[in-house]
Amino acid sequence: MVIWHLTPDAPRVPFLVSGGQHANLQFGTWPIESGQRIWIDYRVLHQDGTKTTGQVAGTWNFNREANSFWYLNVGPFTDGDRVEYRLRGQSLAGPRDGGTFNFEVGPKLHLAILWHQHQPLYKDLQAKRPQGAYRFPWVRLHAIRDYYAMAAMLEPYPDVHLTINLTPVLLWQIEDYAERDATDQALDLTLTAAARLSAAQREELLSTFFEADWHGQIYPWPRYRELFAQRRDGKLFTTQDLTDLQMWFNLAWFAPEFQEGPVSLPDGGTASVADLIRQGRGFTMTQIEQMVGEQLTIMRNVVAIHRRLQDRGQIEVSTTPFYHPILPLLVDTDQATIDRDGATHPTRFHRPEDATVQVHQAVTFYLDRFGHPPAGMWPAEGAVGQPVVSLFAEAGMHWIATDRGVLERSGQYGYDVQNPNVLCQGYRAEGEAGRGLAVFFRDTRLSDKIGFQYQRYPDPREAAMDFLRELKERFAWRVNDPPNRIVSIILDGENAWGAYPQQARPFLHALYAALAGDPEIRTVTFREYLEGNPARRVPAHSLTALPQVYDLFEASWIDENGSRSGNDLGTWIGEAEENRAWDLLRETRDWLDQVKTTPRRRVRAFDSLYAAEGSDWFWWFGEDQTSDSDADFDDLFRQHLTNVYRAADHTPPVTLRTSIVPHTLIWTFARPIASIRPEDQLTIRTNCAGQLLWRIDPDGPWRTDEMIPAGGVMAAVHRFGVTLGPFPASVRAVEFQFQCAHPGCCGTDPCCRFELRRIKVTGASSVPGAAFGEI
Numbered sequence: 001m002v003i004w005h006l007t008p009d010a011p012r013v014p015f016l017v018s019g020g021q022h023a024n025l026q027f028g029t030w031p032i033e034s035g036q037r038i039w040i041d042y043r044v045l046h047q048d049g050t051k052t053t054g055q056v057a058g059t060w061n062f063n064r065e066a067n068s069f070w071y072l073n074v075g076p077f078t079d080g081d082r083v084e085y086r087l088r089g090q091s092l093a094g095p096r097d098g099g100t101f102n103f104e105v106g107p108k109l110h111l112a113i114l115w116h117q118h119q120p121l122y123k124d125l126q127a128k129r130p131q132g133a134y135r136f137p138w139v140r141l142h143a144i145r146d147y148y149a150m151a152a153m154l155e156p157y158p159d160v161h162l163t164i165n166l167t168p169v170l171l172w173q174i175e176d177y178a179e180r181d182a183t184d185q186a187l188d189l190t191l192t193a194a195a196r197l198s199a200a201q202r203e204e205l206l207s208t209f210f211e212a213d214w215h216g217q218i219y220p221w222p223r224y225r226e227l228f229a230q231r232r233d234g235k236l237f238t239t240q241d242l243t244d245l246q247m248w249f250n251l252a253w254f255a256p257e258f259q260e261g262p263v264s265l266p267d268g269g270t271a272s273v274a275d276l277i278r279q280g281r282g283f284t285m286t287q288i289e290q291m292v293g294e295q296l297t298i299m300r301n302v303v304a305i306h307r308r309l310q311d312r313g314q315i316e317v318s319t320t321p322f323y324h325p326i327l328p329l330l331v332d333t334d335q336a337t338i339d340r341d342g343a344t345h346p347t348r349f350h351r352p353e354d355a356t357v358q359v360h361q362a363v364t365f366y367l368d369r370f371g372h373p374p375a376g377m378w379p380a381e382g383a384v385g386q387p388v389v390s391l392f393a394e395a396g397m398h399w400i401a402t403d404r405g406v407l408e409r410s411g412q413y414g415y416d417v418q419n420p421n422v423l424c425q426g427y428r429a430e431g432e433a434g435r436g437l438a439v440f441f442r443d444t445r446l447s448d449k450i451g452f453q454y455q456r457y458p459d460p461r462e463a464a465m466d467f468l469r470e471l472k473e474r475f476a477w478r479v480n481d482p483p484n485r486i487v488s489i490i491l492d493g494e495n496a497w498g499a500y501p502q503q504a505r506p507f508l509h510a511l512y513a514a515l516a517g518d519p520e521i522r523t524v525t526f527r528e529y530l531e532g533n534p535a536r537r538v539p540a541h542s543l544t545a546l547p548q549v550y551d552l553f554e555a556s557w558i559d560e561n562g563s564r565s566g567n568d569l570g571t572w573i574g575e576a577e578e579n580r581a582w583d584l585l586r587e588t589r590d591w592l593d594q595v596k597t598t599p600r601r602r603v604r605a606f607d608s609l610y611a612a613e614g615s616d617w618f619w620w621f622g623e624d625q626t627s628d629s630d631a632d633f634d635d636l637f638r639q640h641l642t643n644v645y646r647a648a649d650h651t652p653p654v655t656l657r658t659s660i661v662p663h664t665l666i667w668t669f670a671r672p673i674a675s676i677r678p679e680d681q682l683t684i685r686t687n688c689a690g691q692l693l694w695r696i697d698p699d700g701p702w703r704t705d706e707m708i709p710a711g712g713v714m715a716a717v718h719r720f721g722v723t724l725g726p727f728p729a730s731v732r733a734v735e736f737q738f739q740c741a742h743p744g745c746c747g748t749d750p751c752c753r754f755e756l757r758r759i760k761v762t763g764a765s766s767v768p769g770a771a772f773g774e775i
Contacts, residue, residue, distance in 0.1 A: 016108045016482055019079030019519035027058070027087060027098065029068045035092045036060075038070045042085035044077065047537075079519055080537050081105040106537060107522035109424070109476040110486040110529055111515070112440065113162040114401065115493025116378055117147055118324055119170050120616035122636065123182070125608050126643045130176070134184035135636065139173040141253040143299045145503065146494040147174065149255035151305045151315065152263070153505075157512040158314060161523045161536075164306060164493065165378040167320040168365040169614070171303065178299040190250060191292060193285050194242035205242060206231055207671035209249035213498045214687045215742055217252040219749055223281045224248040229750040232669045240282065247283040250291055251276060256505050258298070266304035271297045303369050313533075316375065316525035319366045321358035323614040324380040326572050327388045328554050330355040330613060333582060335387065336573050337554050340563035340624070343574030346582040351589060355388065357599070358610060359395045375527040376400060378490065380615045383569060384439070385554030390431030398543075399426070399438040399526045401490060403557035405567030407441040410553040417441070420478045424485040426529065426541060427549035438530055438546055442490040442557070446470060451491045454507060455500040456743065464510035468518060476520050483539050486529055490557075561624040572615060575622030577660050581637060584656065585612055588641045597648055605647035612640035621660060627719070634661040664723065667759065669751070675760035676734075678727045682759065685721040686738055688751050692722045694736035707738075731761045 013024045029036055038058035045051050058072040077083060083105065087098030119139045127133035134140075151164060176182040183191075189205050197205065210228055212218050219225050227245050230237065237245070254273050257263050262272040271294050276287060309315040321327055329336055333349040359377075366374045376399035377392060384402045392400050404417045407427070417423045423441060430436040446467065454463035471487065479485040497504035515523055524538055532540030553567075560570030572578060589609060592602075599606040617637035620630040638656045645652040664681040667673045676682055684692055686707060695702045707720035724734060735758050740751045 012103070014477075017075070017077060017083070017103055017105050018107055019081075019105055020076050021105075021519065022073050022075035023077075023083070023103070024071060024073050025058075025085075026061075026069065026071045029070065029089065029091075031066050032063050032068050033091055033093075036068065037090045038072070038088070040072065040074065040085045040087055042074060042083060045082040045084070046078065047080035077105040079106060106482065108482045108485075108520045109471070109479060109522070110524045110538070111471065111521050112486055112488045112524055112526055112529060114165055114318070114378060114442075114488070114490040114526075115150060115162070116165045116320075116490065117142075117150070117170060117493050118165075118167040118320070119173065120614050120636070121169050121173065121323065121611045121640070122184070123173065123176065124639060124643065125604055125611070126646050130180055130182040132185055132188050133182055134173075134187075136632075137184040137186040139170065140177055140184060140187065140295060140299070141250075142494050143174055143177075143302060144258065144295050145253050145255045146497065147302045148298050148305055149257055150493050151309055152257070153508060154309060154314060154512065157516045158312075159516040159523070160512045161314055161316075161525050161528060163316045163318055163376075163525045165318045165320060166306065167324050167380075168322045168362045169324060169611070171369065172365070174299050174302055178296055186249075187292070190246050190288060194239045194246065197242065202237075202242065205245065206237065207668075209245050210670040212249070212252050214749070214751060216498055216501065216503065221248060221252060221277075221280075224252060225750070228670070232750045234672075243283050243285070243288070244281050247276065247288055247291060250288075250295070254294075256503055258294070265297065265301045266308050267301055269297060271301075307370055310370065313528075316527045317366075317370060318376045318378055318526070319362045319374045320378055320380050321355070322361040322365065323358060323610045324616065325355070325358050325610075325613040326381060326383045326556070326569065326615045326618070327355050327358070327379055327391065328383055328385040329569060329573060329582075330358070331385075331387050331391075333573060335385070335554060336570075337568040338560075338563070338570040338574035339566065339568055340560055340570050340574055343563070343570060344579065346573065346579035347586060349582055349586045349589070352391075354589075354610065354613060355391055358613070359391050361610075363395050375530075381572075382406070382442070382490070382557035383555070383615075384552055386429075386431075386552045387554070389429045389437065389552060390433070390435055393431045393435035393437045397437050398530055399440060400429075401440040401442060401488060401526070402555075403490075403567055404441045404444055405557070405559060406553050406555045407549065409555060409566055411550040415549075420475045421480060421485075424475055424479050424487050426486060426526075426546050428543055428546040429549050429552050436543060438526075438541075438543060439549055439552065440486070440488045440526060442488040443475075444557075446487075447489050447491045450489070451496045455496070455504070457507075460501075460506035461510045461514075463507055464514045467511060468514055468521070472520060484541065486524070488526075563624070571624055572618040575624065577621035578618055580660050581618055581621050584638070584641055584660075585609075587653075587655075588612070588644050592644070592648070595648065595650070602648050605644045608640045608643035608647055612637055612644070630661045631659065631663045634659055666721075667757075672757070673759055675762045676725070678725075678729050678731060678761055681723055681725045682734065683721045683723045684736060684738070685719055686740075686751060687719055688740045688742040689720050690741040690751075691739045692736055693739065694722075694724065694734065696727065696731050697733055698735065727761055733761055734759045 017023050039055055041055050043051055043053045056072050056074045058070040061069045061071050084102040086100045089096040122134045122136045124133055154160060218228050223244055251273055258271055258273055259277050261274050262270040264270055273291055273294055276291060306317050310317050331352045334345055363373055373396055377397050378401055382402040404423055407415045408417045415422055426438045426440055428436050429439045457463035475487050500507055528538055530541050532538055555567035556569055558571055559567050563570050617633050619625050620633045642652040642656050664683050665673055665676055666683045666685050668685050690707050692705050692707060693702055705722045707722055709720055735756060737754050737756055739754055
């Protein structure tokens with residue numbers, strides 16, 4: 001009798017054994033003969049130093065040609081076990097020894113999740129007082145919904161380790177509210193007694209305080225829904241109605257944890273709005289002030305909750321260059337990867353010194369708040385390139401991350417990112433003078449499924465199981481060398497949740513519970529993967545042991561809309577509007593040199609300049625990305641440049657008064673427009689998907705347009721719109737009806753009444769007062 005084992009037609013299943021799993025051993029004997037007996041003697045060495053021994057008999061399965069095939073089942077095993085076994089056999093011809101084998105029991109894959117938390121600078125740095133210095137409220141509102149709770153949610157799942165990226169410009173703004181009495185225009189409206197509101201303030205309140213996801217944040221609350229319908233129907237608001245609206249706009253943004261009951265905070269206090277939620281209506285100004293106090297309490301604990309979890313080793317807090325700039329573009333716009341037909345480079349912007357400052361300011365800011373320097377950075381928009389590797393390495397970074405599309409275009413011939421053994425690992429990028437760091441490349445598909453697809457699943461557990469299934473089918477069951485394999489999942493940790501039922505809490509809890517209980521997947525932070533964690537049996541991966549990625553391609557996480565295939569930087573440069581913005585930035589930067597000022601002499605001037613270098617303004621310029629917020633971001637960008645001159649005691653040039661983006665009038669249910677001019681563009685905007693039926697004049701033919709997703713990214717409010725006009729001078733009116741297609745719509749919601757709306761086309765437009773809520 002001859003015994004053989006682990007041939008291609010006789011494997012161990014699974015070949016990589018994880019905790020809780022059995023191993024099905026398959027083997028063959030030759031020749032076929034009666035009286036054969038097969039077994040294994042095994043020994044299991046456990047993590048605590050103990051061992052278990054035993055014997056398991058094999059079972060005959062079938063004969064094929066001259067061979068007999070056998071199987072036996074052994075296990076289950078515990079994570080960390082080392083299993084050794086010897087295959088033995090006996091037949092009429094005597095005993096046979098099939099050899100000794102062994103395997104380690106452990107996960108098949110490391111998983112690194114990174115939630116990226118960011119908002120651009122909404123503050124006028126030249127404002128004379130902190131009150132009302134912020135144009136938009138999104139930092140404050142996301143803080144009470146996302147920035148604290150997204151970290152605190154992890155505490156019940158100590159076996160789930162992940163990374164949270166907090167940009168310095170975001171944390172600085174949170175501190176500005178919590179420690180320096182800053183407010184925004186919406187907060188000032190909230191804190192103004194309804195009886196004292198001017199006519200303009202009343203209209204602004206009614207126009208902007210329904211800026212929330214209709215189906216997720218307004219309709220679930222009976223009083224807020226009632227007020228929304230009241231506004232939609234054009235009914236008058238009493239003083240009490242206005243007071244209740246002031247309260248509900250804010251209450252709807254609190255995280256569910258604070259809406260449902262008291263939450264214990266790291267500073268020893270608690271925060272809750274549960275009593276106010278239960279009251280529902282009839283609020284007083286004293287209660288509004290109490291509610292705002294709860295907001296500030298939460299904001300004061302944002303850094304503390306992250307610090308606590310990081311000190312425990314459960315999370316890693318990473319950072320980004322201070323104002324979130326596209327670092328390769330600061331270094332040299334001439335080298336920018338753009339491949340859209342008709343795109344051109346602007347006049348060269350070449351300020352590597354600014355890129356260095358943005359990185360080092362981030363490190364210093366982080367050190368002051370967390371007591372040690374960061375180990376890694378998520379470069380703004382995942383924008384990397386060979387020229388910026390040294391900037392990160394010289395600042396002491398151990399790792400950066402970007403998208404798989406960058407790896408695909410790196411090197412002389414590119415990398416086969418469809419091969420999980422190519423994608424699922426850390427790489428070493430070498431900069432100048434031998435300085436290097438690790439680079440991780442995210443899986444785009446699974447990251448996007450969390451960001452854009454799983455909210456549509458009726459059962460959040462089904463969504464979590466789909467994530468794990470794909471993670472295993474595409475990666476865990478296909479990679480070799482499991483201790484060295486890692487998949488990176490990276491996406492916004494704030495904006496996706498507004499589209500999920502209950503702010504994604506059921507989904508996130510289902511996901512964390514599934515990950516915590518799955519022996520085949522081990523979640524890690526990037527630092528943990530590199531340094532190792534013996535307590536969790538995560539081996540170290542030294543920089544020198546990582547394979548080198550050659551010629552790290554200059555690109556971001558995204559392939560510009562309308563460009564040729566492949567990740568690039570075209571979302572921020574190359575179109576006329578984008579290049580005009582780069583020209584204004586370059587002219588302002590050159591002017592600072594001309595007047596011979598320095599960051600030390602004019603701190604505020606350079607702060608405003610660095611803020612204008614942020615990526616967010618350039619994202620919305622051009623046609624590759626569009627929203628109904630483009631004009632607002634244009635205004636903020638030029639405001640920061642204007643402040644450079646003002647902070648240096650000079651008059652800003654008149655060129656900064658001219659808009660880069662054409663301004664469009666926006667009609668919403670909360671902010672209807674009575675009339676427009678023929679030359680105006682008109683955007684009909686809703687917070688639900690659907691169709692717009694419209695016509696020009698009462699006798700014109702009806703047309704139907706699908707509502708197009710229109711951004712609203714920073715507010716995390718999903719918007720849809722159709723833009724009409726400009727119109728011929730002969731047009732007298734535009735009529736339209738909106739038909740909601742939201743999957744959660746019951747047919748009786750305020751957005752579903754399919755009523756006819758009419759806007760006059762006249763010589764002068766009639767638009768309510770300015771609104772903050774166009775983001």
